[in-house]
Amino acid sequence: MKSLKFILAGILFGIVMSKSEAISWFRIQEMFRFQSFHMYGIIGTAVLLGTVVTYLIKKYKLRDFQGNPILFTPKEMSVPRYLVGGTIFGLGWALTGACPGPMFVNIGHSYWAILVAIGGALAGTYVYGVVRDRLPH
């Protein structure tokens, strides 16, 4: 059960990514061309509801299933890190039409070409690890 709940949450995520069509290259292109509300609606709804729940968790100091307090660690402030890193990610997101989650969901759809992108993503992560100390953070 301990492991199963994470697999089940992942299944729900894989299904919603598929049925919302957020894993589709076409939908990502449509979003970056500002030609449909669809992706903005998805992200907007998730963030709006997420904000309400996050607020309630903090306000009522809610605990997780094991009774530990749910904590949110504030992210350290830095402009170059988020702006440059984010921009590099965005370049790849629009090119492959996939972010890290949908990449893997695409495997389930037998789009085997995505394995090349996943290989690239692992290489990119590795290279970041190597050059990390030389980048502004």
Add this chain to the structure above:
Amino acid sequence: MIALLSQPWPWYVSGAVIALVMVLLLFFGKSFGFSSNLRTICAACGAGRHVKFFDFDWRAQIWNLLFLVGAILGGFISAEFLTSNEAVQISQATVQDLRALGISAPDDLQPEEIFGLEALLTVKGFLVLLLGGFAIGFGTRYAGGCTSGHAISGLSNLQLPSLIAVIGFFIGGLITTFVLLPLIF
């Protein structure tokens, strides 16, 4: 019920289910952020022996790898049992823009011109996916998160760094869409 689930889901249902996934993980004592898995996989493959960044107890992150396995299964279940076999209904304006690039209107989830075997076996097609993936892996780690970690979890927690990251996502996305794609295709 299955027929209803098999239709493409409207944005408000999709957004609510994504928020539910995030909340579930919070109540499981974890936080929603998919791209950390890439670092975990590197570490599990032994990258920690050479690079300090990967020298951490990756076994503590196995829950996230299980979530990843679930995501693949979720994709499989959707493709096998919850499909309406409809093409993605993108806007006519996008169809026309893409046609100008030489990419035909959707008849499935992904364009043949990028995900098809024929495209993959060309140097250009292979590099598009490989370098696109590289930018995703490098960029998410540099920015400390991707769409799930920053755009969903971070913005829900009103984090300014996440907003900066999301602005970055769009700067990069717009450069690819309006500058790189016309050059590549």
